[in-house]
Amino acid sequence: MARQVRAGSVRIQARGNAVALSGGEAVAYAMRQIDPDVVAVYPITPQTVIVEAFSESVAEGKVGTEMIHVESEHAALSACIGAAAAGARAHTATSGPGLALMWEVLGVASGMRLPIVMHLCTRALSAPINIMCDHSDAMAMRDLGWVMLFGENPQEAYDQALIVQRVAEHRDVLLPSVNVIDGFTVTHSVEGVEVLPDEVVASFVGTYSPLYSLLDPQRRVTFGALDPNEYYYEHKRQQIEAMKNALPVVAATLQEFGELTGRHYNLVEEYRTEDAEVVLVVMGSTAGTVRIAVDNLREDGVRAGVVRVRCFRPFPAEEVAQALRRAKLVGVLDRSLSLGAPGSSLYLEVMAALSQRMLSPYLVNVVHGLGGRNTPVRIIKEAFSQLRLMGLEEQRREPILYLGVRE
């Protein structure tokens, strides 16, 4: 039965529980259902769609959230840190340069083990200034102790918003967590999103009961103490442990979510890899394009496959290696640069995962989509064919392939 649902400023038609939402609106829809205690956000393109849609929920009195309209992204996360230390469930959202401005406090949030949730709408870093999608922002936070899940479409933007809430607050984890969705490609694309009833979400995310709170009158606690060299390393060791614990917690949460919704996700997702000789590894919205390219190639008799990494932090090295164990040619799609390095982030991590397990397919880094450069099926097919040529002729081999760039 069709009914009217209001999300953001768009009036949309809903059939059953499928609602037409953009990725950003889907995140705001999830936030409205989670009803975080504190939300601190600063507007930046392409994230703005989230802050606008959520502000409407606040204005309409649909949430009990205390919304803090901060004066910068650094302040957004700083306010979340104060709120989370005070026992509140806190959310923020940002993009590219905003995430760069937060950098200092990203480590403060994880070092204090505060389960803050962030929605990152990926955007290229300046300069040159560019508002479109790539992963240079997300990759710059990879070493700072945040659990990172990469979504592919508006449905996953919604689903992951709920999933990261659970992961972050799990007692064995207690790490800030980020729902990474591609700027514009996902944030501004409207698709049918199956939303859960409010009460199902409420029971899935539960209520947050903090271990320590600044507002607990019985336990007066000091947060953010000076750690001399006798202790700093051990506290970092505990973060290593928390991040290790996060991997089975993410896997179990994805499974529970699958049982609840019928939408089954994994740390690493394989597509037509069972007999694949040539495989592309991918994160984010490019995954769908790669699957279409694989379908096309399969029709031509090419044994192509896709390994899509959803959970980037912690990095599921064993699962990635398992997925690639039969492949002879592997291209790792990176949507960011690590200037001066032998390859970009995902490539180096896949290489480490394989090399630790004595697996040595021919491995190429495939850089694509920087600054929102479109990556159509044709370009992905070209990557597959170049990979296959490199597999046949050793003299053609190059460590990094820059897809779709004008030389």
Place this chain on the structure above:
Amino acid sequence: MTVSLRELADQPETLAPGHGLCAGCSESIVVRQVLYALGKPAVVSLATGCLEVSTTKFPETAWLSPMIHSAFENAATTISGVEAAYKALVRKGRLEARDIAFVVFAGDGATYDIGLQWLSGALERGHRFLYICINNEGYMNTGIQRSGATISGTWTTTTPVGPALQGKAEWRKDMTAIVAAHRIPYVAQSAVHAWKDLMTKVQRGAAVDGPAFINVLAPCNRGWRHDPKDTIRISKLATDTCLWPLYEVDHGVWRLSHRPRQREPITGWFQSQGRFSHLLKDENKGLVDGIQRRIDEEWKELLERCKGSAN
């Protein structure tokens, strides 16, 4: 609202002894006066600085109140988050409402310079918190560097004295007036020697429903180059020379808190601290005269602003 020494003596301790602040340091004196004066539980947010590193060295803490330190510049925003959490949790019925003060302690570097934007944002948003700037006119924790609160002619490790420069070239910014320009309910200047003045102002600041800001002069004997026993005497000299007048801006009304019986010339201030020793030389008389004129002008301007209000 009055504060008596007798009542003070009966108060439980607010900052545990055994911390690492220097002998003669103003900071613990300010903190204890502020927390005594509140008369209610506080949640404290600290900026990075001497106070934070000296009171929280793991595995010990001197804090008897719940305390959070996040970074150098964002103490005002951190407390914004705590206050917002309090409001949301009470509204949702997950926390019992009670009378708590949300307090920030931050140095002049964290307030005048690196944290100005974060403070300004928190003031504009109108959170209920009391911000105490413990102003020792420089970056003392990192080793005595000049800040926006340092006056001209001051020796610091980044404004040394040599043939080309006689200490800091620039004047300080008027941070208290900058905060007052945010039109928050309560703004004041106080100093560590003026315990009754400070504690009365803390009570006024903690009573308002919104932001309150008190800029407290706090001599640092290591950075100012004076004897640890002279901290309180030197603080008093700052008000007697009118270099650091005591006043408040209560709901927009400017009021002088203290008028020195006899104004002391600024030379006495310069003589009291090693950081100004170069200014005592004859060739720097012009510089000293210029600073005196500046202080005179600012004092006159303040009296003008406070005209019409009782003091």
